[in-house]
Amino acid sequence: MSEPIKVDIWSDVQCPWCYIGKRKFEAGAAIFGDEVEVEYHSFELSPDTPVDFDGTPVDYLSQRKGIPVPQVEEMLARVTGIAKDVGLDYDYDHVHQTNTVISHELIHFAKSKGRQLEMKERLLKAYFVNGEHVGRIPDLVAIAVELGYDEAEVTEALESHRFLPDVKADVALAQEYGIQGVPFFVIDGKYGVSGAQEAEAFANVLAQVKSERAAV
Amino acid sequence: MDDTTPHVATPFVMVGATDAAACEGDFCEIPEHHQQAVVNRQLDADLV
Numbered sequence: 001m002s003e004p005i006k007v008d009i010w011s012d013v014q015c016p017w018c019y020i021g022k023r024k025f026e027a028g029a030a031i032f033g034d035e036v037e038v039e040y041h042s043f044e045l046s047p048d049t050p051v052d053f054d055g056t057p058v059d060y061l062s063q064r065k066g067i068p069v070p071q072v073e074e075m076l077a078r079v080t081g082i083a084k085d086v087g088l089d090y091d092y093d094h095v096h097q098t099n100t101v102i103s104h105e106l107i108h109f110a111k112s113k114g115r116q117l118e119m120k121e122r123l124l125k126a127y128f129v130n131g132e133h134v135g136r137i138p139d140l141v142a143i144a145v146e147l148g149y150d151e152a153e154v155t156e157a158l159e160s161h162r163f164l165p166d167v168k169a170d171v172a173l174a175q176e177y178g179i180q181g182v183p184f185f186v187i188d189g190k191y192g193v194s195g196a197q198e199a200e201a202f203a204n205v206l207a208q209v210k211s212e213r214a215a216v
Numbered sequence: 217m218d219d220t221t222p223h224v225a226t227p228f229v230m231v232g233a234t235d236a237a238a239c240e241g242d243f244c245e246i247p248e249h250h251q252q253a254v255v256n257r258q259l260d261a262d263l264v
Contacts, residue, residue, distance in 0.1 A: 015239040046242035065243055079244070082237075177228070181240035192228030195236025205231050 004035035005209050008186040010043040010174050011120070013100040013107075013134055016079045016090065019124040021183040021196035023086040028202025034210060040111075040120050042104040042170035043182045051135040053097040060097045083128070094131025101167060103134040106144060108163035109154065115147075122147060 009025070011018040029036050053060060061072045076092045083090040103123050110119035126132035126143055133139040137158045144154040157163060174184070185193040185202070188209045193201065237245060 012239070016244055017237045017239050020237070045239055049242070061243075181238040183238065186228060190229060192230045193232045194230065195233070195238035197232040197236045201232040201236075208231075 002213060004037040005188050005206055007036050007038045008041060008189075009038060010041045010170070010179055010184040011182050012043045012045045013103045013123045013127055014098070015043075015045055015182050016083065016128065017196040018183040019088060019128055020079075020083055020086055021185075022121075022124065023088065024196055024199050025183075025185065025202050027086075027199035028197075029206065031199060031203035032206040032210075034206070036206065038117060040107060040116055041173065042107065042167040043174055043179070043184075044101060044104070044167075044171055045182065047099065047101065049097065049099045051099045051102075055097065057092055057095050057097050088129065090128045091131055095127060096131065096133040096135070098133060098135030100134060101164070102137060102140060102158055102161075104167040104170075105158055105161060105163040106140050106154070108166040109144075109157045110147075110149075111166075112163070113149075118147065119144075 007025075007029075009022075011022070049060075055063070057076065058069055058072045061067055061075075062069050067075075080090045080092060107116060107119050107123065110116050122143060123134055127134045132143065134143075137155070140158060141151060141154050145151050177186075181194065183194075183196060187193065187205050191205050191209070193205060239245075
């Protein structure tokens, strides 16, 4: 049996296209049919965002980008509609705009336990669907405990920032690779796929890798 | 990583649509074709 195709994905917890792209990639992998091995990597879209941003995502975008509020509301409504199309119920009325670095630390903590994919999914759902805060340690610990992790161990890991170097290493690697936006998928260390592509695009590149391996 | 660290860019072969939606910095683009898709879906919903 051949080794599964490795897929490295750079993504941020507060990136709407990353969650939508995740669903589309999963659909593409299902079309492909063979085993793939997925590893997520941290990417901070807005590392200077305060943990407790005082305002809504509409406020954030209108203030930071100077986009009129009605236009921002229209944009978010469009993204919400696209998310709906892939089965995700985004709830921007309850999203807590925040700094995601500690949530990335939690994903690396989960990775050290062999459970990265579960935590990645849970944190995306927390941010976009559940309206949970993904920037504060107590909120993140609560999510981890819900998944069965030891409260004291998670708290220690996040308060000590033991996994921060792993987050920064992912970000640095993205810079080395010239990755400027997310989601960004690297298939088998060779092919790059940028953005929330359609499922067929992912299926096609996975099939391409499979055929190349068969030809060797 | 400092200024003396050599940058070894991995030359990925880029595949897929060039206009797929992505987030860069603190802003996320919404491609035009997605807008139309959502408008169409809303029109369908309104009929219901």
